[in-house]
Amino acid sequence: MRASLFITCYNDTLYPETGRAVVTLLERLGVQLDFHRGQTCCGQMHANTGFRAEAFSQAKRFVRLYQDTETVIVPSSSCVAMIRDQYPGLIEELGNDALRRQFQALLPRVFELSEFLIDRLKVEDVGAYFPHRVAYHASCHGLRALHLGDRPFRLLAKVRGLDLAPLPNLDRCCGFGGTFSVKNAEVSSAMLAVKLQDVVSTGAEYCTALDNSCLMHLGGAMHRQYAGMKTIHMAQILASTEDLPAEAAQ
Amino acid sequence: MNHAPAGHPILDPRLAPPFPQAVLPVLRNPQLRKNVAHAIDVIQSKRARLVAEKSDWQDLRTAASGLRVHVLENLAFYLEQFEANCTAAGGHVHWAADAAQARQIVLDLLRQQAANEVIKIKTMTSAEIQLNPFLEAAGVSVFETDLAEIILQLGEQEPSHIVVPALHVNRAQVREIFARRMGLPNLSDDPQELTNAARAYLRQKFLTIPTAIGGANFLIAETGGVAVVESEGNGRMCLTLPRTMITLAGIEKVLPSFQDLEVMLQVLARSATGERMNPYTSLWTGVTPNDGPQNFHVVLLDNGRSSILARPKHRQTLKCIRCAACMNSCPVYRQTGGHAYGSVYPGPIGAILTPQLMRMHYAQSLPYASSLCGACYEVCPVKINIPEVLLELRAEVTNQERGQARRFFDPMYLGLRVANLLFSRAWIFHTAQFFGRIGLRLFTRKDGWIHSLPSIGAKWTQTRDLRGLPNQTFHSWWAARQKEAK
């Protein structure tokens, strides 16, 4: 199987190890991966902050870049949600028939990582080994926009050595919300404090999620507060084996 | 206009501070946060339990949403039908284009009756048009009769929630207010005793004041009937004892037929208070001889609603049945309570309704008072896609900013404009990453983490660290790997 990786702007810059883990994982599972060098950003940050006009060109670029790609894999729920929920409106407004057709054809070929593993590769046991107590944080986009459901749990259940600690108030937002984390930093931090309490209460060593955005926010507070926990993207857990344990997480 | 004491929340969007500023005193008030979180958690769990037991819940939501969409698409038809039927049944229907007109209509009706006292059933619509201070200034004494509204009226406080307006007040605080204002120094803080005190206090008012003002949950077009949903019975008192009843209702409150209540009542009680049915729902049609007020008036209020109706993507805002499930599920509201929104409509619905009622001239910070988590949309009984409307409103606010000189001094605005340029070409993006990494090294400590940043970055680092930018981007790693493979 062939697929193309859309790493996302923030993973490329801030969490390249997540990208490396995705490559390790998928190649181990027999996926032939490629990477379009022309990729930058899906436009979510602009669209969500009200800079809709700017998002048009970013959406167009994405569609043009991947129009002939068999499968696009994105290790970020929120970016996939942007493509699924907001691109239709943006593309419609651009009024370009060819673009619209390209987008309609592309849309079913875009997958969030856990969707790709479960729905396309039809695999739950990816051969991972990660002997740690882990709490899974369900990001809002994954939960409510992508309806990932039990996919992440099914994947984590097959990771050898992993002790999954249930997270109380799983469906409550961590407070990141993109630029909300800065425009309403105090409320974001109040929500973070509540979330962190739930996460730390699990006694887990790691908090994982399918979105580094939430993890940047949670992990940033953990580090500031010497909380004794770290964050790690699920791709890195799934890529981890006895021979090649997950790269030292933050 | 609003001579509130310092620190007193201002629920006038024209005067209220922007949300990021308004939350600060609230976030620093542990008692308030605890009261709000407790109330929210109770309602949320009750709602969740009842929704789980209702196997056709999603079907009800679909029906409720469909009904409301249909009404809004045919609003003029149903309003005229309501007016005709209400009038035929002995009621009088008035139309108010805006808040000022509505206030004046009400005052004129009171003057016709030489009424200088009124009893009121809680209605957020009257708070929206700031009716009470207007009537008081005109020499009319207004007596709220909802327990929460009495707490607020006697305690000189503002509502913070549209269904449980005094949710930010705990029992000790209620005790203090009642003891002081009702002259009951030995009152305990037991909720039953507090409620008994309110009952006694209001009894005389109900029995003696002949004029009432209230709202409507639903207006039934096919019959001219009006439905009011309540818990305490003060609504029933106000609907039966007085001689004159004035009902204030937003134009969007209309439903096509009596039967449609079978959908709306099922979703409303579960969403609002986590009950299968609220204690009392009353429906009356015009005037009934020998039963209740013989002088009945409905004031239909536009006040910006027709302009929301005119915008297809925004119209869904008017589907709202004021159940407050959205604010009960909102993680932002849970931390801030309602006052920080600076509007009688707080929470997620307030974040989209308030700026629109203000024609986007005020409350521009409210569409940003959300992390876009989507919990509100999930629970909304009429399926208002609040996040979708929030995004539309954010685009409008940003477009306003584009024309303002101060945008050149706004780091967030400038940052996003620059970012757009950076994302336009991969090579520009990569160059920016390179220089960004170098620049951020200045702020990166020995452990590889950034502890403090300037400008907007400071809003991040005030409570969170940020890991320093790795030396190699993913795309560089990939390129190097490709090269190696050759």
Place this chain on the structure above:
Amino acid sequence: MTAPAPSRQQILDRIRKAAQPPQDGSSAYETLPRTYIRQGQLTPEARLALLIERLREYDAEVVESTPTALPAAIGTQLAASGKHSFVAPAGLPTEWLSPGFDWRIDNSLTTAQIEQAEGVLAAAACAVADSGTIVLHHSAAEGRRLLTLLPDWHLCILRASQVVETLPEYFARFHQSPALVTWISGPSATADIEMTRIKGVHGPRFLHIILVHDQS
């Protein structure tokens, strides 16, 4: 003095312009999705049992009776209440008015007279088992609205044949809207103080129901 007429036309014009294309309502209404439960599945016995359970959850007292035993059952309830003066609507069967109590029949009673009564006896129009809701249409046997509102103690006579399971069944039974309807689901309550449900703000604090098995 009503608002100048232009407001009405102005508002309607704005609304018509807003909702394009202009619609006339009724046609689309018939095809709206209604896939929710319209009809309950419980047997009559289970339905009644559910109603009783829901009523008792609200701390309403429920006793069962038969048509012939009803007057006696009423007498027992009245006696147990410890109260003496009762109001009743004019349309009640006279055999329901147990002797030994001070009855005020509502032939234009004053508000003060109703306020002085300790309790009220009245019939009902319907009950919805699923939500434990008693429905009053304020007919001659049910009394005007004030009658079942002011007294602190309310004895409601409900026939089993009046009980439906779901709210849509109530609306199917009463397709034509009565002019006045009161849906009562438990004694008055508030949750305004710390979300603790407290009974009896206004309206009767004590609700008693006699469920009359009038079906074979």
